[in-house]
Amino acid sequence: MINFGAFSFIFLLILLIPTTVSGDCTCDAESAGKTNKSEALKYKLASIATILFAGSVGVSIPLLGRRIPTLRPEHDIFFLIKAFAAGVILATGFIHILPDAFESLTSPCLDEKPWRIFPFTGLIAMASAIGTLMVDSLATGFYTRLHFKRSKQFMITPADEEHAGHIHVHTHATHGHAHGSAAHPEEAEELNMAELIRFRVISQVLEIGIVAHSVIIGISLGASQDTDTIKPLLAALSFHQFFEGLGLGGCISQAKFKTTSAAIMATFFSLTTPVGIAIGIGISSVYNENSPTALIVQGVFDAASAGILIYMALVDLLAADFMNPRLQTNFKIQLGANISLLLGAACMSVLAKWA
Numbered sequence: 005m006i007n008f009g010a011f012s013f014i015f016l017l018i019l020l021i022p023t024t025v026s027g028d029c030t031c032d033a034e035s036a037g038k039t040n041k042s043e044a045l046k047y048k049l050a051s052i053a054t055i056l057f058a059g060s061v062g063v064s065i066p067l068l069g070r071r072i073p074t075l076r077p078e079h080d081i082f083f084l085i086k087a088f089a090a091g092v093i094l095a096t097g098f099i100h101i102l103p104d105a106f107e108s109l110t111s112p113c114l115d116e117k118p119w120r121i122f123p124f125t126g127l128i129a130m131a132s133a134i135g136t137l138m139v140d141s142l143a144t145g146f147y148t149r150l151h152f153k154r155s156k157q158f159m160i161t162p163a164d165e166e167h168a169g170h171i172h173v174h175t176h177a178t179h180g181h182a183h184g185s186a187a188h189p190e191e192a193e194e195l196n197m198a199e200l201i202r203f204r205v206i207s208q209v210l211e212i213g214i215v216a217h218s219v220i221i222g223i224s225l226g227a228s229q230d231t232d233t234i235k236p237l238l239a240a241l242s243f244h245q246f247f248e249g250l251g252l253g254g255c256i257s258q259a260k261f262k263t264t265s266a267a268i269m270a271t272f273f274s275l276t277t278p279v280g281i282a283i284g285i286g287i288s289s290v291y292n293e294n295s296p297t298a299l300i301v302q303g304v305f306d307a308a309s310a311g312i313l314i315y316m317a318l319v320d321l322l323a324a325d326f327m328n329p330r331l332q333t334n335f336k337i338q339l340g341a342n343i344s345l346l347l348g349a350a351c352m353s354v355l356a357k358w359a
Contacts, residue, residue: 044229048285051225051238052278058242059274062249066257067266077258080337083325087341089251090321091348096244097313099356101217101306102129108303113294125307132311136209140320143205148198200260206320207255211269213312214248215276220305222280227291236358243355245277247348251321 066085076082105125114120225237252273256266284291292298322345331337 040231041229044231044234045285047231047234047238048226048281051234051241052281054238054242055245055281056274056278059245059249059277060270062246063253063256063270063273065250066253067270077254080334080340082254083328083331083337084340084344085250086254086321086325087344088348089247089254090317090325091345091350092244092247092352093251093313093321094317095349095352096217096248097310097317099353100244101310101313103356105129105303105306105310108299108306111294111299114296114299119300125303128304128307129311129314132308133315136213136312136315137319140205140209143209144202147201147205151197151201203255203259204261206316207252207259207261207269209312210252210255210316210320211273213309213316214252214273216305216312217309218245218273218276219280219283220302220309222277222282223284223287223291224293224302226281226284226286227288227293228284229288240355240358241277244352245274247352249273255321 066082073079102125105128109125110120118124221237221241225234225241228234228237249270253270256269261269293302325331326338326341331341
């Protein structure tokens with residue numbers, strides 16, 4: 005399957021770097037806080053290492069399920085971990101990204117028309133959520149049709165063609181035998197493959213939403229010269245990347261990608277924020293976060309990311325698990341999943357005080 009995250013990352017870099025370099029800014033960069041450049045650089049370099057480590061560990065834990073049975077998707081603990089991570093992702097969209105998008109797109113540094121006479125942030129977030137639904141549905145349908153079209157081509161080989169008529173008559177003559185020994189296993193296999201395709205699409209679409217926000221927040225941290233801003237961001241982003249990686253890793257684990265593909269997706273996720281920080285450090289001397297182009301680009305991508313993450317957290321992560329018959333029939337797991345969800349959302353919401 006196509007790794008949509010890689011293409012979105014390249015697209016972001018092409019679009020974002022030229023527009024974040026201020027050329028026609030109307031508002032000066034804020035000078036509040038401590039702006040010791042050498043000290044700020046130390047924190048930035050530390051943040052690259054810390055966030056890279058946190059993201060790598062978070063996304064790797066669910067993938068270790070192949071060697072650690074307790075972490076496999078079929079175990080009860082997996083529901084609790086995934087619910088906590090989904091709560092973190094949901095709070096990230098609602099509490100962290102969406103308010104930032106509103107702040108950027110309603111900034112006094114932008115022209116009143118059209119930016120402050122219409123709620124573009126809500127429009128973009130809504131369009132992003134609807135677009136995610138469409139991509140989700142179309143991609144799942146495309147890969148499902150592609151798979152079953154291929155499987156049907158190999159169902160009857162040329163050597164078996166002369167026996168096809170006999171098999172057809174036999175199945176009609178013995179309905180009980182045909183449905184008991186052949187039809188049910190095939191139907192079960194088709195359902196399992198459809199579910200697998202669904203998990204693969206979910207994991208890649210989720211990675212797009214995470215990457216879009218991770219690059220932007222990384223550039224913002226790397227370009228900042230204010231140590232009072234960098235310190236809380238370092239702690240908040242480390243926590244954020246760890247649990248966001250946990251949620252993404254759970255989806256990758258359920259999708260049962262080959263080891264190489266899973267490793268590429270995990271590495272790609274782990275590197276996005278550190279690479280964004282490195283880019284921010286490189287353009288920090290010419291970057292003005294209050295220039296109109298920087299505000300518009302950041303606001304648009306934040307709003308789009310919020311729409312994607314909110315949709316994915318509610319529909320693909322929480323609804324899918326919370327309506328799972330296994331969870332519905334076990335009150336202890338159901339209660340644990342609800343508590344884990346609330347804890348994840350609460351922990352990420354509290355961090356909004358500092359970042």
